[in-house]
Amino acid sequence: MLTCTGCSLLCEDIEAIIEDNKIKGTKNACRRGAARIKGCANRLVPSIDQKPSDVESSIKKAAELLRNAKSPMIFGFDNSSCEAQVQGIQFAQKIHAVIDDTSSFCQGLLMEIILQKKLKTCSLDDIRNKADVLVYWGSDAQDSHPRHLSRFSYFPRGESRQRGYEEDRLAIAIDVRESNTAKICKKHFYRINPKGDREFILALMEALSGKAPVNDAKNMLELAGVLKKAQFGAIFVGIGLMYSIKNDFEILTKLANMLPKFSIMPMVGHYNMRGLNEALFKETGYVNRVKFDEKGVQDNKYALIEALKNKSIDALVVVGSDPVLSLPRSVLSHLSSIPVICIDPCQTFTSKISSVNIPCAATGVESAGSAVRMDGKVITLKKIIENNYRSDEDVIKQLMGAI
Amino acid sequence: MGIDIGKFLKNPEFDILITTYRDIFQVEALETDRFGEEYKKLSAVITMSKNDLKKMEFKSGDHVKLSNTYGSVIVEVKESKKNEPGGVAFMVNSPWSNCLISDETEGKGIPEFKHIKAKISLSKEQITQITEIIFHK
Numbered sequence: 001m002l003t004c005t006g007c008s009l010l011c012e013d014i015e016a017i018i019e020d021n022k023i024k025g026t027k028n029a030c031r032r033g034a035a036r037i038k039g040c041a042n043r044l045v046p047s048i049d050q051k052p053s054d055v056e057s058s059i060k061k062a063a064e065l066l067r068n069a070k071s072p073m074i075f076g077f078d079n080s081s082c083e084a085q086v087q088g089i090q091f092a093q094k095i096h097a098v099i100d101d102t103s104s105f106c107q108g109l110l111m112e113i114i115l116q117k118k119l120k121t122c123s124l125d126d127i128r129n130k131a132d133v134l135v136y137w138g139s140d141a142q143d144s145h146p147r148h149l150s151r152f153s154y155f156p157r158g159e160s161r162q163r164g165y166e167e168d169r170l171a172i173a174i175d176v177r178e179s180n181t182a183k184i185c186k187k188h189f190y191r192i193n194p195k196g197d198r199e200f201i202l203a204l205m206e207a208l209s210g211k212a213p214v215n216d217a218k219n220m221l222e223l224a225g226v227l228k229k230a231q232f233g234a235i236f237v238g239i240g241l242m243y244s245i246k247n248d249f250e251i252l253t254k255l256a257n258m259l260p261k262f263s264i265m266p267m268v269g270h271y272n273m274r275g276l277n278e279a280l281f282k283e284t285g286y287v288n289r290v291k292f293d294e295k296g297v298q299d300n301k302y303a304l305i306e307a308l309k310n311k312s313i314d315a316l317v318v319v320g321s322d323p324v325l326s327l328p329r330s331v332l333s334h335l336s337s338i339p340v341i342c343i344d345p346c347q348t349f350t351s352k353i354s355s356v357n358i359p360c361a362a363t364g365v366e367s368a369g370s371a372v373r374m375d376g377k378v379i380t381l382k383k384i385i386e387n388n389y390r391s392d393e394d395v396i397k398q399l400m401g402a403i
Numbered sequence: 404m405g406i407d408i409g410k411f412l413k414n415p416e417f418d419i420l421i422t423t424y425r426d427i428f429q430v431e432a433l434e435t436d437r438f439g440e441e442y443k444k445l446s447a448v449i450t451m452s453k454n455d456l457k458k459m460e461f462k463s464g465d466h467v468k469l470s471n472t473y474g475s476v477i478v479e480v481k482e483s484k485k486n487e488p489g490g491v492a493f494m495v496n497s498p499w500s501n502c503l504i505s506d507e508t509e510g511k512g513i514p515e516f517k518h519i520k521a522k523i524s525l526s527k528e529q530i531t532q533i534t535e536i537i538f539h540k
Contacts, residue, residue, distance in 0.1 A: 006434070031427050035434035042438060105513045143427040176422055176517075177493060178485045194422050194491055194518050243517045247509075289512065303512025324537055325437070325497075328504030328514050330473040332539075349437065349498065349537050 002026075003381050005079065005364040006033030007145050008268035008374035009124075009152075016365075016384055023365065023385065030146035037365060040346035044359040055358060059395070062317070062356045063402035065339040066095055069315035073098040075304050076321030078270035081369025081381060084393035085276045088319060089283055091400050098291045098302045098313065099280065102321060103273050105305060107266045109249055110237055111277045112287045114266065119256055122234065122263035124151075124375045129158035133230035134171045138197065138240020139267045140179035145374075148267075149184065153234070160232075170226065174200065175240060190223065197244035201255050208258045233262035239269075268374040270321075271364075275372035308334045317341045319392055320363075324349035343395050358399075360392040367391035414525040417459050421449065421469070421503070421519040423496040438533065446497035447478040447530045449523070452489035456482050461525065468526040471519070474502040476536075477528045492523075498536045 002014040006029065015027040016037060026034045046058040053061075066072055074092050077085045078101050092099040103111060114121050127134070134153045141148040149155055154164075154171045161168040173182035173189045176196070182189040192200050203213035207224035227233065237252070245251055256264055268274050277287035284296030289303045300306055304323060307313045308331045315338055324332060325348065335353060342354040345362040361367035364381040366389050373379050390398075429445035436442060449467065451459075461467065463482045468475060476499050483493070494500040496516065503519045 031431040032434060035431045038435075040434065041436040105516075109513075140425055143430070144425045146427055176491065177424060178487065179424065191488075194420060240517060243513065243515070246511065246513050300510055300512050305506075305508060305512045305514065306510060309506055309508075322437075325501075327501065328473065328506055328516075329498070329502045329536060329539060330504060330506035331514075347438070349533070352537050 002037065002384055003364055003371075003379055004029050004033035004037060005271040005371070005381065006030065006036040008271050008274060009145050009147055010271060010371055010373045010379040011147055011151065012379060018384065021385055021387070032146060039362055039365065042347040044342070044344050044347050044351055044357055046359060047357045049355060055390070058356050058358045059399050059402055062341045062358065062399055065315055065341065065355065066317070066399075066403055069339070071098070071313050072315040072317065073100065073304065073307055073313040074317045074319065075100050075323060076102070076319040077276045078102050078273040079320035079363070080272060080276075080392050081363045081367070082272065082275045082279065082371060082378070083369045084319070084363070084391065084396060085272070085279045087393050087396040087400070088276075089279060091396055092290075093292045094400055095403060096292055098289075098307065100288050100290070100302060100304045100307075101273065101276050102270060102326065103277055104288045104303045106239055107237075107242060107268050107273065108277065108288045109246065110242060110252075110264070110266045111268070111274065112281070113249075113253070114264065115278065115281045115287065119253060119264045120262070121265060122375070123377060124265075124373065126232070126263070127234050127265070128152045128156050130160045130232040131158070131234050132161065132169055133226060133233040134169060135174065135227075135233065135235045135262075136171065136181050136185070137174045137235055137237055138242065138244065139236050139238025140175070140181045141236065141267065142180035142184065144238070144269065145267060148236075149181070153236075154184065172223070172226070188226075190219065195244050197241050198248055198251055201245070201251050205255055205258055227259055227262070230261050233259065234265055235259075235262055236265050236267050238267045265375060272371040274374060274376065278372055278376070305331050308332065313338065315339045315341070317343070318350050318354070319343045319396070322348035322350045324353060343392055345389070358395055359389060360395050361387070361389035363391065367393075369393070416522045416524040419469070419492050419521055419523045420490065421492045421494055421500070421521060422517045423494050423500050423519070426495045429495045429497070443530065443533060446495055447476075447499045448481055448495065449478050450481050450483045450493045452483050452487040454489040455492065456480070459523065466526045466528060466530065468524050468528065469503055469521045471503055471521040473505050476502040476531045477526050478530060498533060499531065502531070502536060
């Protein structure tokens with residue numbers, strides 16, 4: 001059995017079909033997971049200034065670039081093992097760098113509140129065994145976390161939910177589009193306008209208080225009635241909701257306070273984003289956007305997007321991430337004027353503009369370690385293919401040594 | 404042969420609100436080969452309701468130019484298979500949709516990935532290549 005690193009569900013029931021030391025196929029994995037495990041078509045090769053090199057020379061060059069940097073940033077680690085993440089944090093401490101990751105423009109805000117224990121949460125196993133009302137809010141789990149409904153929430157039998165979705169569970173989708181998850185929820189799909197989540201929450205809070213909201217009173221009172229009757233509820237917060245209420249995030253806490261039977265679960269994207277958030281939180285009290293001088297300090301100006309806009313970094317190390325893919329093109333111009341060092345198993349859009357590329361093993365297939373599932377459970381990642389790729393943890397260690 | 408006057412006329416432009424979403428097939432293509440044709444085919448697309456397509460006189464398969472203050476991109480337009488009421492168009496989250504994202508964040512580091520205001524017009528240009536996006540300065 002193999003653990004899938006396709007998303008933060010970290011499914012542990014994957015079988016890999018191996019021929020000639022290569023993965024030819026998988027069983028039980030979703031499309032995304034199967035593709036991740038089989039690996040990318042274009043492996044990263046070591047390079048300096050986009051010219052082929054070797055790993056040792058690339059690490060040496062990266063160390064030279066970082067020695068000359070006055071305000072470097074280390075970004076990523078959401079697709080790395082916990083062990084590599086710890087190395088990454090130590091690396092940032094050593095070179096007095098900023099460290100940030102994709103959670104900075106994704107689930108970080110929610111994760112920090114959850115780790116501060118300001119919101120009630122639970123495990124995915126609790127949800128499978130006990131949950132009767134499931135709310136997918138701004139989250140199309142069927143496409144982003146394809147086995148979420150089948151392994152943990154709507155479809156499985158649980159200790160207290162023997163009859164699963166047929167009788168014991170009810171799924172609700174709140175979204176701007178009729179997603180594949182919304183289709184499963186059928187009449188319990190509530191369509192909202194883009195950025196209409198705050199208005200929806202306010203109306204729902206009115207309905208929960210027993211008042212008739214001004215808009216859509218019938219539907220809101222019906223939804224409030226369903227939520228009030230829940231014995232064990234879960235709200236799965238997707239980035240649709242996150243982005244919509246980012247300027248008034250407290251409103252989610254206010255809603256959660258009115259729903260004491262509900263737990264909040266962030267629909268974390270990358271497989272070990274929560275791992276980095278937890279490791280950084282343990283070290284500094286913050287989940288991302290941290291600069292290390294004497295100690296770790298968090299500030300919005302240390303978010304990658306702000307740092308690129310303000311041109312406040314003079315070197316960027318990217319580990320297991322592809323900011324050129326995921327960031328607005330309007331903020332990318334600064335990347336062409338600073339050295340970028342890319343550490344990844346695969347060629348990425350970022351590796352195409354990097355000064356130095358250092359290939360590493362695909363964690364969970366070519367190197368072992370651990371990762372933190374979206375609910376906080378630590379899951380073991382195995383090595384099932386032997387080859388010469390070094391783990392990203394080892395690459396970071398060597399880079400630290402070279403500096 | 405007469406002069407093709409049509410090519411001198413500017414195609415009508417419409418205001419459009421776009422939101423982004425995830426698609427399992429596109430993510431699968433990303434994992435396999437983000438430089439491949441399949442990833443481009445599944446990413447460089449805008450999906451609209453039947454009513455909106457009719458109103459703007461587009462048909463599935465047309466190329467359209469999406470543009471705003473932050474950039475522009477050529478993608479294929481498709482009719483939504485879902486029962487969408489219209490007024491909002493959809494793009495899978497990708498470098499193509501990211502061409503149109505504002506850099507305005509109010510200093511908070513989170514752009515408006517899911518609330519994109521743009522102009523849309525029919526185009527005869529080819530779909531924007533990923534290299535044009537990566538190496539754009």
